[in-house]
Amino acid sequence: MxxxxxxxxxxxxxxxxxxxxxxxxxxxxxxxxxxxxxxxxxxxxxxxxxxxxxxxxxxPVRTLLHWFGINALPKLATRYPAFFESAPDARSFILSVNTIIHPEVRKLYSGASCPHFHFAETAQTLTLGYRSPRKLCDLAHGFVEGVAAHYGETVTFSQPACMHDGAPSCQLLVTWPQ
The missing domain is CATH 1.10.260 (434 Repressor (Amino-terminal Domain))
Known part of the structure; x- marks a missing residue:
């Protein structure tokens, strides 16, 4: 890491x-x-x-990882403002993780092992599929919650599947109100 x-x-x-x-x-x-x-x-x-x-x-450890993600996100926004300035909203930012942010992380931090997210979208929801041997889905959840707060957006979260509960991958469902 x-x-x-x-x-x-x-x-x-x-x-x-x-x-x-x-x-x-x-x-x-x-x-x-x-x-x-x-x-x-x-x-x-x-x-x-x-x-x-x-x-x-x-x-609990999982609660602490979630808390860490929420509270670390503003520090990431301060360190790497270009990532945030290029996205107009939380959804755009989240969707840029695989194509913009993680490739840049790999450039900045040689050898970085970033998770890959799979996305499914509807008008009001974004489902993030997460699979990693690190099983840091709670940290990822905290980061996503921090991103929504950074953009001043109100969202709800649920996690219908989790590797910690035996699922092959985690799913984080982010919902924007109408």
């Missing part, structure tokens, strides 16, 4: 809970906490940090 994700996690945790909580997470996991945005780190290290946060707070 690319270091930028760890950098975002540190920023979100320290902003919401302070440096001491981040330090506690590092101490608990035995992590050095030294992450360069271009570096690559074991996926297990992220899982360990989030697991330690879950143990510390009593909040």
């Amino acid at each position: 690319k270091g930028v994700i760890f950098n975002l996690l540190e920023e979100v945790v320290t902003e919401h809970h302070g440096d001491s909580v981040w330090d506690t997470l590092l101490e608990t996991t035995g992590s050095s906490g030294v992450y360069t945005s271009l570096g690559s780190y074991a996926d297990a290290e992220l899982y360990e940090l989030v697991g330690a946060a879950s143990n510390l707070t009593g909040i």
Whole structure:
């Protein structure tokens, strides 16, 4: 996993809970906490940090990943404004993930392993199909929720299928009101 994700996690945790909580997470996991945005780190290290946060707070890991995605999205928008400026709304932005955003991520962060989303659309809904061995669908859900908030849009979310429940892939259904 690319270091930028760890950098975002540190920023979100320290902003919401302070440096001491981040330090506690590092101490608990035995992590050095030294992450360069271009570096690559074991996926297990992220899982360990989030697991330690879950143990510390009593909040389930999946809920924490969702929270992280929501709160990391504004930081991504600040770091990479061009991605957001080129999309007029949340739907356009979400639909650009495979064709614009992830290819650019791979250019910026050599070796980045990005998930590929499958989309199905109706006038009011967008279904995102997600499959990844990382099973970070809750993080993806948080990012999508953060995108809607970034564009000031009201949407509802449901997840009719999830790999964590034995499905072969996750489905996130995003609905815009009429």
